[in-house]
Amino acid sequence: MISVTGLRKSYGEHRVLDGINFHVPQGTVFALLGANGAGKTTTVKILSTLTAADAGDLRIAGHDVTAEPDAVRAAIGVTGQFSAVDKLLTGTENLRLMADLNHLGRTEGRQRAARLLERFDLAEAAGKPVSTYSGGMLRRLDLAMTLVGDPRVIFLDEPTTGLDPRSRRDMWQIVRDLVAGGVTVLLTTQYLEEADELADRIAVLDGGRIVADGTAAELKRRIPGGHIRLAFTGEQHLGVAQSVLPDAVREKDALALRVPSDGSLAALKTLIGRLDDHAVDVGELSVHTPDLDDVFLALTVGKESAR
Amino acid sequence: MTVLTPAVPRLHPLRDSATMLRRNLKRMIRYPSMTITLIAMPVIFLLLFVYVLGGTLGAGLGGGRAAYADYVTPAIIMMTVMATVQGTAISVAMDMTEGVIMRFRTMHIARVSVLTGHVLGSMIQAMLAVAVVVGVALLVGFRPTAGAGDWLLATGFLAALTFAFVWLCVALGLASKTVETASNAPMPLVLLPFLGSGFVPTDSMPAGIRWFAEYQPFTPLIETIRGLLLGTPLGSTPWTALAWCAVIALAGYLWSKHLFNRTV
Numbered sequence: 001m002i003s004v005t006g007l008r009k010s011y012g013e014h015r016v017l018d019g020i021n022f023h024v025p026q027g028t029v030f031a032l033l034g035a036n037g038a039g040k041t042t043t044v045k046i047l048s049t050l051t052a053a054d055a056g057d058l059r060i061a062g063h064d065v066t067a068e069p070d071a072v073r074a075a076i077g078v079t080g081q082f083s084a085v086d087k088l089l090t091g092t093e094n095l096r097l098m099a100d101l102n103h104l105g106r107t108e109g110r111q112r113a114a115r116l117l118e119r120f121d122l123a124e125a126a127g128k129p130v131s132t133y134s135g136g137m138l139r140r141l142d143l144a145m146t147l148v149g150d151p152r153v154i155f156l157d158e159p160t161t162g163l164d165p166r167s168r169r170d171m172w173q174i175v176r177d178l179v180a181g182g183v184t185v186l187l188t189t190q191y192l193e194e195a196d197e198l199a200d201r202i203a204v205l206d207g208g209r210i211v212a213d214g215t216a217a218e219l220k221r222r223i224p225g226g227h228i229r230l231a232f233t234g235e236q237h238l239g240v241a242q243s244v245l246p247d248a249v250r251e252k253d254a255l256a257l258r259v260p261s262d263g264s265l266a267a268l269k270t271l272i273g274r275l276d277d278h279a280v281d282v283g284e285l286s287v288h289t290p291d292l293d294d295v296f297l298a299l300t301v302g303k304e305s306a307r
Numbered sequence: 308m309t310v311l312t313p314a315v316p317r318l319h320p321l322r323d324s325a326t327m328l329r330r331n332l333k334r335m336i337r338y339p340s341m342t343i344t345l346i347a348m349p350v351i352f353l354l355l356f357v358y359v360l361g362g363t364l365g366a367g368l369g370g371g372r373a374a375y376a377d378y379v380t381p382a383i384i385m386m387t388v389m390a391t392v393q394g395t396a397i398s399v400a401m402d403m404t405e406g407v408i409m410r411f412r413t414m415h416i417a418r419v420s421v422l423t424g425h426v427l428g429s430m431i432q433a434m435l436a437v438a439v440v441v442g443v444a445l446l447v448g449f450r451p452t453a454g455a456g457d458w459l460l461a462t463g464f465l466a467a468l469t470f471a472f473v474w475l476c477v478a479l480g481l482a483s484k485t486v487e488t489a490s491n492a493p494m495p496l497v498l499l500p501f502l503g504s505g506f507v508p509t510d511s512m513p514a515g516i517r518w519f520a521e522y523q524p525f526t527p528l529i530e531t532i533r534g535l536l537l538g539t540p541l542g543s544t545p546w547t548a549l550a551w552c553a554v555i556a557l558a559g560y561l562w563s564k565h566l567f568n569r570t571v
Contacts, residue, residue, distance in 0.1 A: 049412075078410065084410035085407055086330065086405065087405065089334070100322075101323060129337070
């Protein structure tokens with residue numbers, strides 16, 4: 001349903017996308033996972049006809065994105081990370097605007113708007129100006145507006161960024177229901193948990209390249225042993241440990257390091273030996289089996305974007 | 308054999324423009340302070356010119372305050388249209404900062420309808436504003452000689468004039484990076500009537516300014532309104548005025564279209 005080959009894009013000297021390839025079959029969710037600035041939003045902008053690609057063969061629902069943008073626009077729906085709603089209008093008016101632009105009849109448009117308001121739990125706020133909506137409500141309205149036209153392909157660009165955990169789970173359920181209805185979804189996210197929850201396939205985007213792709217299980221298998229977590233009693237010991245373990249990544253807001261490792265006894269022995277040699281005092285050591293966090297960490301290790 | 312792909316639905320520019328017009332009218336009603344400001348400005352100028360300056364300026368015309376009310380009203384009507392289109396530039400620039408425009412760009416709709424919605428909305432706004440201003444002018448002593456046919460012609464001419472300047476201001480609004488720039492860019496349109504035959508006859512001006520005043524577009528535009536409403540001699544002036552309208556409308560439309568279609 002979505003097929004991308006050799007996608008490249010530069011802004012001046014800055015290479016944002018450096019040869020991206022992926023394929024999304026109908027009725028599946030494909031997640032582009034990456035940190036801020038990895039190129040996720042640029043990919044969505046290009047595929048949704050907002051920005052021109054420098055190179056690449058891009059096809060959506062059988063149409064060439066560059067040569068037939070109108071046909072592509074007729075097949076897609078986009079919900080971005082910045083709400084694409086009219087803030088001076090009410091929820092109902094926003095949905096009816098979409099119904100009119102999709103050339104639905106008056107009755108059909110009204111019915112569809114009412115159904116979507118009900119389904120997205122917005123019926124109560126339907127008559128209020130959108131400027132009074134909470135972040136979660138805005139995001140739901142945004143997606144509801146995308147759905148008025150019954151798109152076969154939906155781009156969700158960081159759909160839950162900035163949402164509270166409850167709204168995030170609501171959004172996930174909505175996406176699952178959509179996919180159950182046969183819609184194809186391209187999802188971008190910086191949350192590994194989100195990709196794990198929703199996506200059939202995941203591609204890790206880093207510095208404009210896809211550094212790994214596969215199902216969540218396949219990606220986890222690529223990192224055999226997860227990591228070893230070392231917690232320290234003082235900043236000083238952590239500093240020494242960091243200098244002798246160049247692979248280690250510091251955890252945010254904690255006196256702890258994560259060392260990528262396969263978790264084997266030999267690897268543990270080597271690690272402990274090294275720490276002993278430099279008289280590093282480790283408060284606590286634990287071995288972690290891999291989750292997607294580790295995959296991401298290992299694939300983008302040593303970079304600012306590693307978290 | 309070629310692979311069959313689903314046919315692309317047709318575009319509906321008229322229907323989409325009507326939808327966008329409804330959107331803009333709703334926004335104007337939700338945000339009335341703009342419309343009120345746009346109408347208040349020319350009304351204040353009208354009162355100022357008739358009651359504060361009118362006695363002296365009217366004497367210069369060989370009449371009095373009443374004669375000046377007749378003379379200045381066409382210029383104030385012009386100013387009303389210019390104030391409205393200045394508002395267009397502001398609301399277009401504001402609109403472009405809204406996320407919903409991004410959505411429109413990814414939808415299968417006639418793209419120009421986003422702009423035509425603004426154009427039609429502003430034309431309705433301008434006609435309402437002109438009606439209010441003419442009403443006030445009648446109250447303060449404006450005595451047009453126009454018959455029904457002249458009023459019809461004048462209305463048509465004002466519509467053409469508004470259409471032209473609205474497209475210019477849509478382009479100015481699109482070209483502006485910020486809403487502040489958009490509100491300043493059309494300023495010359497509000498000031499140019501002063502450097503023409505709007506407020507005093509051009510033959511009272513010094514040579515250099517007079518030359519400019521006689522050849523700049525606002526003089527034929529104002530003289531056409533004056534001729535239609537007050538029966539002053541018109542000659543070929545309306546044709547010059549309509550030619551200016553056509554040039555400005557075409558330039559504004561092409562510029563707007565170019566600016567809106569550039570990739571982001």
